[in-house]
Amino acid sequence: MTSTRSPFGRRSRGAAFVAGAAAVAMTLSACAGGAASGANADGDFSGEELTVLLISSHEGASEWLSTEFEKKTGAKINPVIVPYDEIGSKLALDQQSGANTIDVAAPWYVSLGDLAADGAIQDLTEWVDGDDDIDVDDFIPSIWEPYSQVDGKTYGLPFDGDTHVLFYNTEILARNGFDAPPATWDEYLEQTKTITENESANGVYGAAIFGQKSPLILGASFANRLAGFGGEFLDESGEPTINTPEAVAAAQALVDVNDYALPTPAETDFGAGNSAWFAGKVGFIENWTDLGVRSQDPESGSEVVDQWGVTFLPTGGDNTASRASLVAGFSWVIAANTQKTELAQEFIEWAASSEVNAKLLTELPPTGIDPNRILSLEDETYGTEFPEIQEANRATLDGALAWPTGENSTEAAQVLTDELAKLLAGEGGTAQETLDRVQAEWEDLFG
Amino acid sequence: MTASVWVVLSLLAALVPLAYLVSVSLMSQGQISAGSLVPTPPDWGNWTAALTETGLPRAVLNSVIGSLGGAVLTLVFALPAAWAMARHRTGGRSLAGLVLSPWLLPPIVAIVPLFTLLRVLSLNNTLVGLTVVYAFANTAVAIWLLEGFVRRLPVELDEAAQLDGAGEWRVLVSVVTPLLTPALVAVGVIVAVLNYNEFLFATFLTQGPDAQTVPVVLSLLLGERVQDFGKIAAASLIGVVPVFAAAVFLQRRLVTGLTAGAVK
C-alpha cells in the first residue's frame, strides 16, 4: 500500500515560504495592471447561481455572505451546510461521481492535499498569481502558507483563521485566589487543579478540554500544547517529528489535566465545551478567538458577559515564546469540475478580502469567523469592540504551528487522534510509546 | 403475577428514557445542568425554536415522502421477484438468501457506487434520488419477507387462473396482488420505517433543505458550536412523531409483517 503512494516533497516551512512570497511578489509586480481574471468588468452576475459547501459552524457566516454577495453582484448563493466531519468527503464524492453540484467549498485546510490528489479542487496558482486584487501579501503569512499551498501550488484562499487562544473566567479565577492567567502549561495545570478541587461539588471545573476523538477536536487540544512546548508536526524537510521530547511533553500535559477537566474530556466536543463555558461552569477553555464575541452577547445565551479574559496559549518546557496554533481553519476552494469558475473566483476573492473578513469578525449574531488578514486583524471596529481578542490574535503574526496539508494528511491527523484517544483512555502505554507509534505510521504516510 | 410485574418493568424500561427526552425538551440549559428531572415550570421555548429555527418541518415532510415513496417502489420491485421465487422455485430459499446477503454488511462503501448511479440517473441531491436508493436498498429485505406470504397462498389459485389463459403478469396483478394486500401493507410499513430512520445514505446523498431528512437535520444540530440540548431533544421528538403515529395506527400490520419473515 505504502509503496504505491507517490512520494511528495514537503515544502520546508521557513525558507520556502520566504522564497514563495518573493516569487509571488515578483509575479505580482510583473502582472501589475495586467488583466485580472474577473473578465466581467462591471461584476454583474445577475441571474446566476453558485452552490457553496460549508460546515454547520459557518451557517451564520453563509447567511451574511449570501445576502451581501447578491447585493454586490446579483448572483444568488446557494449554501449547502454539512457537519464538519463530512465536508471533504462530500466534496470529493460530488466531483468524482460527476454530479458536480458544488462550485465552491470551505473545507478544513488539512484536507487540501488530499482533495488536490483526488482531483476534487482546482489549482488556483495561475489565477492567484495573476490577480493582484487578491493582495496575497496582506494575508497573515503564517496562515496564508498552510491554508493555500500544497507542494508549491495554490489550492485555496484563507477563509476562517481559527487559531486557538486561552480564555479564562475572571470570576472563577478570582474566587480561587488567582489574579493572573497562567503563562505556562504547568501553571495552567496548577490553577485547573485548584479550581476543580474547590468547586467541582458545585459543578464548576478548572478547564474544559476538547477531547472527543476527532482531529478537529482532540487533535486541536494536542496541537495547542505542541505549539506551547515548541514542537512541530513535521521538520523543515517534511519528515515527521511527532515523537520529539517537545511532542511527548505536550501529550503528557494533556494526560495530566485530563483528570481535572470538565467531565468528561472524552465526550467534550465543541458544543459541550462551549456550552459549559457560556454557562460559567469552567475556568479555562482553549478556543477560537471568536468565542469572545459570543461571550459578550447575552442574546445568544452567554452568562459570562464581562467576566472573562483572553490570553495567549501557555508555553512549556524550554520554550518561552507563545505560538499560535492553527487547529481548525478553513480555506475557500473551487471545485475541479465547476462550469462557473469565473463566478467562483469572483466569490472567493471577495469572500477572502480584508473588507469581508473584517465585517464578519464583528457581525452580530456572531459568525464564528476569525481574522486571516493583517488589515482585518488591525481593523478599527474590531480593535475598539474586542481589544483583548485582537491582541490575542496578533500571536499569529509571529508564526504559528500548522498541521501538515499534503496528500495523506487527513489520514495522518486521524492516526494521531486515535492514538491520543487511546493514551487518554489509559490504553496506549506512555506518551512516548504512543507518539513512537504515530511517528512510525506517519513515516509510512509521508514517506 | 410475576408475568405482570415483568411486563410493567419492561414498559418502564422502554418508556423512562423516552419520558426523560420529553422532560429535557422542556428544560432550559440551566435546569439540565442542575440535574433536574422534571421541568418546573415547563419551558416550551425549545419546541418553538426547534420548529422555527431548524428547517425541521420541511425535513419531516421530506422524510415522509422519501420513506413512503421508497416503500411503494420497493414493493413494486419485490413482489414479482418474491412471487417468481416462490412459485417457480427459481433458486428457492437459497436465492432469497443470496439476494439478502448484501443486507448483512454495513452499507458504507456502497455509498460510492450509489453516488455514481444517481449521477447516471441525474438524480443527485434530490429527494427523488434518495427515494430510488431507498427503494433498491430494501428490496432484498422485502423479497425475503414477502416470499413467506406468497408461499402460503394456495397454488391452485393461480394454476386455475393460468388455465383460463391469463398471462403470468395478469395473474400477478389481478389475482395475487389483491390476495396479498394485507402482507403488502405490513411489509410496506416496515420498509417505510427503515427508510424514515436511515441516516448514512441520507447525509451523503442529499444537500440543502429541499432534500434533507430528519436524521440529517438532527445531526446538523449536534454539529453546532453551542449545543442546545433542550432544542435537540425537542427536535428529536418532533422528528419521531410520524413513526410513532404509524406505530399506533398500524401496530397490528407491523406485527404480522415482521413475524412473516422469521416465523415460517
Place this chain on the structure above:
Amino acid sequence: MTPAILTLVVLGAYPLVFIALAAVTESSLGRPFQELVGTATVEDVLGDADVVASLVRGVVYAVLVALVSVVLGVTTAVALWRSVRAGSVTRTLLLLPMITPPVVVGILWKLVFNPSGGLVDTALRFVLPGADPVSVLSYPVLAFAGIALADVWEWTPLIVLLVFAALIGQDTEVGEAAALDGAHGFRLFSSITLPAIAGTIGAAFLIRLVLAFKVFDLVYIMTSGGPGQATTLPAYVIWQAALQQFDVGRAAVITLLLAAVVTIVTLPVVAITRRLHND
C-alpha cells in the same frame, strides 16, 4: 419474470463488485481503481492491530448484545403472553424503541449518560449525595456497555414481537393435552412451549446478531468510537477509512473482512436454527 430477478441480482451485485474491485486496487474516494495492488491492502489491514482489534471487539459486542436482547426479549414475550391484562396498548408502547430513528436513540442515551445533570448522574447522586459526577461514556468498559445498552434498548422489542407472534401462533391443542397429563408451570413451558418457539428464537437471534454487527449511528452520535478505541466497532472503522481518510480500498478490505467474520459467527447459528425448525 426472469428479467425482473436478473435485474435485482445485478443491482444487488453492483455494490459488491465495486467493493471487491476496490479491495484489490489503490482506490481513493475521488479516484477509485487507480492501479492494481493485489493483496497489498489486505496485508496492510491485517497488520494493523487497531483494525484487527475492532473486528474482535465487533464479535464480542454482537454476541453480547444479541444474547442479552434475546434473553430479555423472550422473557418479555412470554410475560406478555401470560399476562392477562397486557393489551394492544402495552404492545404498542413496548414497540416504540424499535421504531425510534437510531440517531434519536443515540441523542437520547447521550442525554441520559450526560455527566452534568443526565438521568444516570442525577439518579446516582440522589442515592449517594455528594458523589463525583458519573460519566458513563468516558470509561472504556462503561462506554462499551453504554452503547450496548442503547442498542439492546432499541432492538429488544423486535425479539419480543417475533417471539410473541410465535407464541400466539403455536398449536394450543398440544399444550392443553400436556396440561391434562399433569404438566404445569415451568415443566409445561420447557417441554412444550419452548421447543415450539425454538426455531423463532434462533431466527430472532440471527437477525439481532446481524443488526449488532452493523451498528454505526449509535457510535457516531454517542462516542465517536472513544474513549480510546473502546467503542470503535467495525462499521465505524469502515466509515473512518472511506469517508474520513478517503481510502476506499482500505474500507473495502475491512468490509470484506467483516463479511468473513460475520459469516463465520453466524454459520453455526444458521445451522442450529435450521435444525430447530426441522424438529
